[in-house]
Amino acid sequence: MRRSKPAKPAHGTTPPTPDTAQPVDDPAHDVAHGESPNGVIMSVGRGCAEVALDDQVVDARLSPELAAVQQTELAVGDEVFVSHRMGVVRVESVAARRTTLSRPDPGNMHRRRVLAANIDIAVLVLSVRRPAFKPGLVDRFLVALDDGGVQPAVLANKADLLESEVARDDIRDALAPHRALGVPVELVSAETGEGLQALRALVRGRRSVFIGHSGVGKSSLLNALDPRNERLTSAGREGDGKGRHTTTHSTLTALPDGTEVIDTPGVRAFGLWHMDRAALREAFPDLAAHAGGCRFRDCSHLVEPDCAVRRAVEQGDLAASRLASYQRIHESLAS
Numbered sequence: 591m592r593r594s595k596p597a598k599p600a601h602g603t604t605p606p607t608p609d610t611a612q613p614v615d616d617p618a619h620d621v622a623h624g625e626s627p628n629g630v631i632m633s634v635g636r637g638c639a640e641v642a643l644d645d646q647v648v649d650a651r652l653s654p655e656l657a658a659v660q661q662t663e664l665a666v667g668d669e670v671f672v673s674h675r676m677g678v679v680r681v682e683s684v685a686a687r688r689t690t691l692s693r694p695d696p697g698n699m700h701r702r703r704v705l706a707a708n709i710d711i712a713v714l715v716l717s718v719r720r721p722a723f724k725p726g727l728v729d730r731f732l733v734a735l736d737d738g739g740v741q742p743a744v745l746a747n748k749a750d751l752l753e754s755e756v757a758r759d760d761i762r763d764a765l766a767p768h769r770a771l772g773v774p775v776e777l778v779s780a781e782t783g784e785g786l787q788a789l790r791a792l793v794r795g796r797r798s799v800f801i802g803h804s805g806v807g808k809s810s811l812l813n814a815l816d817p818r819n820e821r822l823t824s825a826g827r828e829g830d831g832k833g834r835h836t837t838t839h840s841t842l843t844a845l846p847d848g849t850e851v852i853d854t855p856g857v858r859a860f861g862l863w864h865m866d867r868a869a870l871r872e873a874f875p876d877l878a879a880h881a882g883g884c885r886f887r888d889c890s891h892l893v894e895p896d897c898a899v900r901r902a903v904e905q906g907d908l909a910a911s912r913l914a915s916y917q918r919i920h921e922s923l924a925s
């Protein structure tokens with residue numbers, strides 16, 4: 591579902607009028623192959639992109655070379671070299687990426703789609719009720735981020751729907767293994783504002799990407815972070831079915847304080863291209879901490895006798911949910 595028309599403005603940015611889309615030829619901007627990139631991708635459409643240049647956001651075309659490979663080579667957050675020639679703003683090429691977050695292409699699970707580039711922190715949003723709490727996604731998310739650079743964080747949203755202190759403890763318990771790994775975990779509510787101070791502190795001044803199944807409340811949380819509050823939640827989207835922020839692809843929004851947030855479409859899977867089974871064992875540091883006691887040095891912790899990891903689970907020193915997630919991912923990887 592790619593947009594065929596130029597991308598609509600990310601909310602809060604100056605809408606590109608025909609004037610801003612065709613700026614005067616400014617030599618300072620004409621650095622298509624200059625030393626450093628002069629634009630940042632805010633959203634991507636077919637053959638075009640919305641690009642932030644200095645202090646304005648413009649609709650730009652993609653060079654033919656880039657348009658041919660845009661599905662893999664261009665993502666929100668990419669730093670790009672933009673040229674202005676004869677009234678046409680064009681993205682010529684993409685600078686090397688500092689970090690990426692990828693998922694499998696829905697049409698071809700072996701192909702990689704970059705959801706967001708050059709991010710500092712990835713925030714996984716879960717819902718504690720409606721839709722039901724699915725903490726299993728957290729483990730795969732952490733593995734997907736394991737190749738470095740991007741800090742993970744987890745939000746359990748809709749805390750207002752938890753009916754008792756016991757129910758709140760159940761959520762905290764399910765996420766305790768992740769908190770123990772040093773991952774920030776917050777119980778939040780876009781509805782009541784619970785936990786939003788902590789969320790602001792996590793993302794402030796950085797570039798974050800928000801991920802999660804649709805309906806968990808990503809848009810509502812991003813609205814709550816943004817004083818301008820224009821994003822449509824799915825409740826609002828149901829009305830006309832084509833709201834500006836029907837999130838079928840990622841968009842970057844710059845908040846007034848310089849914080850940048852990237853909203854992604856409902857993500858169902860994370861790609862683990864970089865993983866082999868040995869790397870997977872390392873990506874579960876809490877399991878690996880017990881592996882020294884396994885009889886076999888390359889123990890997979892699945893079937894081998896005398897496995898210290900399985901023993902740790904039996905003795906209550908390691909969460910069974912973590913071992914179960916590890917086993918599920920292990921099965922999904924080529925050996």
Ligand code: GDP
Pocket residue numbers: 747748749750751778779780781782802803804805806807808809810811822823824825
């Ligand atoms: P998205 O698809 O992840 O962007 O989810 P939305 O932000 O569109 O929210 C989905 C639905 O959940 C909407 O009806 C929201 O009003 C509702 N919702 C979002 N956050 C909360 C919350 O903290 N508490 C409650 N009770 N409902 C929420």
Ligand code: ZN
Pocket residue numbers: 881884885889890891892894896897898899900
């Ligand atoms: Zn073992």
